[in-house]
Amino acid sequence: MGRKKELLPGTLDLLILTTLMRSPLHGYGIALSIKRLSDDFLTVEEGSLYPALQRLLLQGWVKAEWKMTDTNRRARFYALTAAGKKQLGLEVTQYEQMIAAIGRVLKGA
Amino acid sequence: MGRKKELLPGTLDLLILTTLMRSPLHGYGIALSIKRLSDDFLTVEEGSLYPALQRLLLQGWVKAEWKMTDTNRRARFYALTAAGKKQLGLEVTQYEQMIAAIGRVLKGA
DNA sequence: TCCCCATATATAGTCTATCTATGGATAGAC
DNA sequence: GTCTATCCATAGATAGACTATATATGGGGA
Numbered sequence: 001m002g003r004k005k006e007l008l009p010g011t012l013d014l015l016i017l018t019t020l021m022r023s024p025l026h027g028y029g030i031a032l033s034i035k036r037l038s039d040d041f042l043t044v045e046e047g048s049l050y051p052a053l054q055r056l057l058l059q060g061w062v063k064a065e066w067k068m069t070d071t072n073r074r075a076r077f078y079a080l081t082a083a084g085k086k087q088l089g090l091e092v093t094q095y096e097q098m099i100a101a102i103g104r105v106l107k108g109a
Numbered sequence: 110m111g112r113k114k115e116l117l118p119g120t121l122d123l124l125i126l127t128t129l130m131r132s133p134l135h136g137y138g139i140a141l142s143i144k145r146l147s148d149d150f151l152t153v154e155e156g157s158l159y160p161a162l163q164r165l166l167l168q169g170w171v172k173a174e175w176k177m178t179d180t181n182r183r184a185r186f187y188a189l190t191a192a193g194k195k196q197l198g199l200e201v202t203q204y205e206q207m208i209a210a211i212g213r214v215l216k217g218a
Numbered sequence: 219t220c221c222c223c224a225t226a227t228a229t230a231g232t233c234t235a236t237c238t239a240t241g242g243a244t245a246g247a248c
Numbered sequence: 249g250t251c252t253a254t255c256c257a258t259a260g261a262t263a264g265a266c267t268a269t270a271t272a273t274g275g276g277g278a
Contacts, residue, residue, distance in 0.1 A: 008207050009118035018215055028255050037218050041210035048236050050257055075255060098117050101150035106127055109146055137226050157265050159228055184226060
Protein backbone atom coordinates (compact mmCIF):
# COMPACT_ATOMS: atom_id res chain seq x y z
CA MET A 1 0.00 0.00 0.00
CA GLY A 2 1.39 3.35 0.93
CA ARG A 3 5.13 3.50 0.59
CA LYS A 4 7.27 3.35 3.65
CA LYS A 5 6.90 6.37 5.84
CA GLU A 6 10.06 7.95 7.13
CA LEU A 7 8.30 10.60 9.19
CA LEU A 8 5.00 11.31 10.83
CA PRO A 9 3.60 14.00 8.55
CA GLY A 10 3.20 17.33 10.26
CA THR A 11 6.15 16.88 12.59
CA LEU A 12 9.03 17.92 10.35
CA ASP A 13 9.04 21.60 11.28
CA LEU A 14 8.95 20.65 14.94
CA LEU A 15 11.93 18.34 14.51
CA ILE A 16 13.96 20.93 12.62
CA LEU A 17 13.21 23.75 15.03
CA THR A 18 14.04 21.54 18.00
CA THR A 19 17.33 20.58 16.43
CA LEU A 20 18.25 24.19 15.74
CA MET A 21 17.31 25.14 19.28
CA ARG A 22 20.41 23.31 20.45
CA SER A 23 22.78 24.95 18.00
CA PRO A 24 22.89 26.32 14.44
CA LEU A 25 23.48 23.65 11.84
CA HIS A 26 23.54 23.17 8.08
CA GLY A 27 20.87 21.13 6.34
CA TYR A 28 22.86 17.96 6.09
CA GLY A 29 23.76 18.24 9.76
CA ILE A 30 20.12 18.67 10.73
CA ALA A 31 19.20 15.50 8.88
CA LEU A 32 22.06 13.58 10.49
CA SER A 33 21.20 14.84 13.95
CA ILE A 34 17.58 13.77 13.68
CA LYS A 35 18.59 10.41 12.30
CA ARG A 36 21.06 9.76 15.08
CA LEU A 37 18.99 11.00 17.97
CA SER A 38 16.11 8.83 16.79
CA ASP A 39 18.40 5.77 16.55
CA ASP A 40 17.98 5.70 12.76
CA PHE A 41 14.24 5.51 13.06
CA LEU A 42 13.49 8.90 11.49
CA THR A 43 15.00 9.78 8.13
CA VAL A 44 14.59 13.26 6.73
CA GLU A 45 14.83 13.11 2.96
CA GLU A 46 16.55 15.97 1.19
CA GLY A 47 13.44 16.58 -0.87
CA SER A 48 11.54 17.20 2.35
CA LEU A 49 14.27 18.99 4.24
CA TYR A 50 15.27 21.79 1.90
CA PRO A 51 11.73 22.86 1.01
CA ALA A 52 10.97 22.83 4.73
CA LEU A 53 13.96 25.06 5.44
CA GLN A 54 12.77 27.47 2.74
CA ARG A 55 9.37 27.59 4.39
CA LEU A 56 10.91 28.27 7.78
CA LEU A 57 13.06 31.04 6.30
CA LEU A 58 10.05 32.64 4.63
CA GLN A 59 8.12 32.56 7.88
CA GLY A 60 11.03 34.18 9.65
CA TRP A 61 11.52 31.34 12.09
CA VAL A 62 15.08 30.65 11.03
CA LYS A 63 17.82 32.70 9.40
CA ALA A 64 20.64 31.39 7.23
CA GLU A 65 24.29 32.19 6.75
CA TRP A 66 26.96 30.66 4.51
CA LYS A 67 29.99 29.45 6.43
CA MET A 68 32.68 26.80 6.32
CA THR A 69 32.10 23.51 8.08
CA ASP A 70 34.57 21.66 10.29
CA THR A 71 35.34 19.56 7.26
CA ASN A 72 36.26 22.58 5.19
CA ARG A 73 33.17 22.85 3.02
CA ARG A 74 30.87 25.74 2.23
CA ALA A 75 27.51 25.17 3.83
CA ARG A 76 24.46 27.16 4.76
CA PHE A 77 24.02 27.33 8.50
CA TYR A 78 20.53 27.80 9.84
CA ALA A 79 19.75 29.31 13.24
CA LEU A 80 16.54 29.99 15.15
CA THR A 81 15.27 33.55 15.32
CA ALA A 82 13.38 34.93 18.31
CA ALA A 83 10.15 34.29 16.43
CA GLY A 84 11.37 30.78 15.75
CA LYS A 85 11.89 30.10 19.43
CA LYS A 86 8.40 31.29 20.15
CA GLN A 87 7.04 29.14 17.36
CA LEU A 88 8.92 26.13 18.67
CA GLY A 89 7.30 26.54 22.07
CA LEU A 90 3.91 26.69 20.40
CA GLU A 91 4.54 23.63 18.28
CA VAL A 92 5.83 21.58 21.20
CA THR A 93 2.69 22.39 23.17
CA GLN A 94 0.38 21.56 20.26
CA TYR A 95 2.24 18.35 19.55
CA GLU A 96 2.03 17.19 23.15
CA GLN A 97 -1.69 17.98 23.31
CA MET A 98 -2.25 16.11 20.09
CA ILE A 99 -0.34 13.04 21.25
CA ALA A 100 -2.19 13.08 24.55
CA ALA A 101 -5.53 13.28 22.76
CA ILE A 102 -4.63 10.40 20.44
CA GLY A 103 -3.53 8.45 23.49
CA ARG A 104 -6.92 8.91 25.10
CA VAL A 105 -8.62 7.56 21.99
CA LEU A 106 -6.26 4.60 21.76
CA LYS A 107 -6.78 3.69 25.38
CA GLY A 108 -10.52 4.17 25.03
CA ALA A 109 -10.63 6.08 28.32
CA MET B 110 -0.24 30.43 8.47
CA GLY B 111 -1.56 27.00 7.70
CA ARG B 112 -5.15 26.58 8.63
CA LYS B 113 -6.05 25.01 11.90
CA LYS B 114 -5.18 21.36 12.10
CA GLU B 115 -7.83 19.07 13.47
CA LEU B 116 -5.72 15.93 13.27
CA LEU B 117 -2.14 14.83 13.08
CA PRO B 118 -1.86 13.69 9.47
CA GLY B 119 -1.24 9.99 9.13
CA THR B 120 -3.16 9.03 12.24
CA LEU B 121 -6.72 8.95 10.90
CA ASP B 122 -6.76 5.29 9.88
CA LEU B 123 -5.32 4.35 13.26
CA LEU B 124 -8.04 6.30 15.06
CA ILE B 125 -10.82 4.78 12.98
CA LEU B 126 -9.56 1.21 13.29
CA THR B 127 -9.12 1.62 17.03
CA THR B 128 -12.65 2.91 17.38
CA LEU B 129 -14.07 0.02 15.38
CA MET B 130 -12.06 -2.45 17.46
CA ARG B 131 -14.38 -1.71 20.34
CA SER B 132 -17.60 -2.18 18.38
CA PRO B 133 -19.05 -1.66 14.90
CA LEU B 134 -20.24 1.88 14.32
CA HIS B 135 -21.55 4.11 11.54
CA GLY B 136 -19.43 6.97 10.22
CA TYR B 137 -21.09 9.66 12.20
CA GLY B 138 -20.72 7.60 15.35
CA ILE B 139 -17.02 7.07 14.68
CA ALA B 140 -16.50 10.82 14.42
CA LEU B 141 -18.46 11.45 17.62
CA SER B 142 -16.59 8.76 19.49
CA ILE B 143 -13.19 10.16 18.56
CA LYS B 144 -14.30 13.66 19.42
CA ARG B 145 -15.60 12.65 22.82
CA LEU B 146 -12.76 10.35 23.84
CA SER B 147 -10.28 13.08 22.95
CA ASP B 148 -12.21 15.66 25.01
CA ASP B 149 -13.12 17.60 21.86
CA PHE B 150 -9.50 17.94 20.90
CA LEU B 151 -9.66 15.82 17.75
CA THR B 152 -12.29 16.57 15.14
CA VAL B 153 -12.73 14.25 12.19
CA GLU B 154 -14.20 16.22 9.31
CA GLU B 155 -16.70 14.50 7.05
CA GLY B 156 -14.55 15.19 4.03
CA SER B 157 -11.74 13.25 5.72
CA LEU B 158 -13.82 10.53 7.30
CA TYR B 159 -15.81 9.14 4.40
CA PRO B 160 -12.91 8.97 1.95
CA ALA B 161 -10.91 7.24 4.70
CA LEU B 162 -13.67 4.69 5.20
CA GLN B 163 -13.71 4.04 1.45
CA ARG B 164 -9.96 3.44 1.56
CA LEU B 165 -10.33 1.05 4.48
CA LEU B 166 -13.09 -0.84 2.66
CA LEU B 167 -10.97 -1.12 -0.48
CA GLN B 168 -8.06 -2.44 1.51
CA GLY B 169 -10.34 -5.00 3.12
CA TRP B 170 -9.69 -3.80 6.64
CA VAL B 171 -13.32 -3.00 7.34
CA LYS B 172 -16.63 -4.24 5.98
CA ALA B 173 -19.90 -2.32 5.85
CA GLU B 174 -23.55 -3.09 6.30
CA TRP B 175 -26.67 -0.91 6.16
CA LYS B 176 -28.74 -1.06 9.34
CA MET B 177 -31.04 1.05 11.48
CA THR B 178 -29.56 3.06 14.32
CA ASP B 179 -30.92 3.33 17.87
CA THR B 180 -32.49 6.57 16.73
CA ASN B 181 -34.33 4.87 13.90
CA ARG B 182 -32.26 6.04 10.97
CA ARG B 183 -30.61 4.19 8.13
CA ALA B 184 -26.87 4.16 8.52
CA ARG B 185 -23.92 2.22 7.25
CA PHE B 186 -22.25 0.26 10.01
CA TYR B 187 -18.57 -0.49 9.67
CA ALA B 188 -16.80 -3.39 11.39
CA LEU B 189 -13.21 -4.58 11.49
CA THR B 190 -12.29 -7.62 9.45
CA ALA B 191 -9.63 -10.11 10.52
CA ALA B 192 -7.19 -8.33 8.21
CA GLY B 193 -8.25 -5.06 9.80
CA LYS B 194 -7.40 -6.31 13.26
CA LYS B 195 -4.01 -7.37 12.07
CA GLN B 196 -3.49 -4.01 10.40
CA LEU B 197 -4.52 -2.21 13.57
CA GLY B 198 -1.88 -4.08 15.54
CA LEU B 199 0.71 -3.08 12.98
CA GLU B 200 -0.32 0.55 12.99
CA VAL B 201 -0.34 0.80 16.77
CA THR B 202 3.19 -0.57 16.88
CA GLN B 203 4.43 1.77 14.17
CA TYR B 204 2.74 4.73 15.80
CA GLU B 205 4.28 4.01 19.18
CA GLN B 206 7.73 3.59 17.68
CA MET B 207 7.33 6.83 15.78
CA ILE B 208 6.22 8.75 18.85
CA ALA B 209 9.07 7.30 20.87
CA ALA B 210 11.57 8.30 18.18
CA ILE B 211 10.21 11.84 18.02
CA GLY B 212 10.40 11.96 21.80
CA ARG B 213 14.08 11.09 21.69
CA VAL B 214 14.73 13.93 19.27
CA LEU B 215 12.70 16.40 21.32
CA LYS B 216 14.51 15.48 24.50
CA GLY B 217 17.83 15.56 22.72
CA ALA B 218 18.78 12.23 24.31
C1' DT C 219 -48.46 21.74 11.85
C1' DC C 220 -44.21 23.37 10.63
C1' DC C 221 -39.55 24.48 11.30
C1' DC C 222 -35.16 23.55 12.89
C1' DC C 223 -31.44 20.86 14.75
C1' DA C 224 -28.95 16.82 15.07
C1' DT C 225 -28.18 12.90 12.64
C1' DA C 226 -26.39 10.63 8.57
C1' DT C 227 -23.82 9.77 3.86
C1' DA C 228 -21.10 11.17 0.13
C1' DT C 229 -18.25 13.57 -3.57
C1' DA C 230 -15.59 17.17 -6.06
C1' DG C 231 -12.03 20.19 -5.72
C1' DT C 232 -8.16 22.28 -3.28
C1' DC C 233 -4.15 22.50 -0.67
C1' DT C 234 -0.11 21.23 1.75
C1' DA C 235 3.55 18.44 2.92
C1' DT C 236 6.23 14.60 2.07
C1' DC C 237 8.63 11.55 -1.03
C1' DT C 238 11.04 10.23 -5.47
C1' DA C 239 14.11 11.39 -8.65
C1' DT C 240 17.49 14.10 -10.34
C1' DG C 241 21.22 17.38 -10.90
C1' DG C 242 25.31 19.52 -9.41
C1' DA C 243 29.63 20.29 -6.70
C1' DT C 244 33.89 19.31 -3.67
C1' DA C 245 36.95 17.38 0.26
C1' DG C 246 39.46 13.77 1.64
C1' DA C 247 40.61 8.88 1.64
C1' DC C 248 42.60 5.06 -0.76
C1' DG D 249 42.63 9.25 -10.13
C1' DT D 250 38.58 7.53 -8.55
C1' DC D 251 35.26 6.82 -5.08
C1' DT D 252 32.54 7.93 -1.06
C1' DA D 253 30.61 11.00 2.04
C1' DT D 254 29.37 15.53 2.41
C1' DC D 255 26.56 19.38 0.90
C1' DC D 256 22.74 22.18 -1.67
C1' DA D 257 18.62 22.43 -4.30
C1' DT D 258 14.47 21.84 -7.34
C1' DA D 259 10.79 19.58 -10.23
C1' DG D 260 7.27 16.41 -10.25
C1' DA D 261 4.38 12.85 -8.27
C1' DT D 262 1.54 11.46 -4.62
C1' DA D 263 -1.23 11.08 -0.56
C1' DG D 264 -4.03 12.61 2.79
C1' DA D 265 -6.78 16.00 5.00
C1' DC D 266 -9.71 20.10 4.52
C1' DT D 267 -13.50 23.12 2.36
C1' DA D 268 -17.57 23.31 0.30
C1' DT D 269 -21.49 21.37 -1.20
C1' DA D 270 -25.44 18.25 -1.99
C1' DT D 271 -28.89 15.29 -0.18
C1' DA D 272 -32.02 13.37 3.20
C1' DT D 273 -34.82 12.40 7.55
C1' DG D 274 -36.29 11.70 12.62
C1' DG D 275 -37.85 13.99 16.48
C1' DG D 276 -38.50 17.94 19.52
C1' DG D 277 -40.39 22.37 20.31
C1' DA D 278 -43.19 26.63 18.93
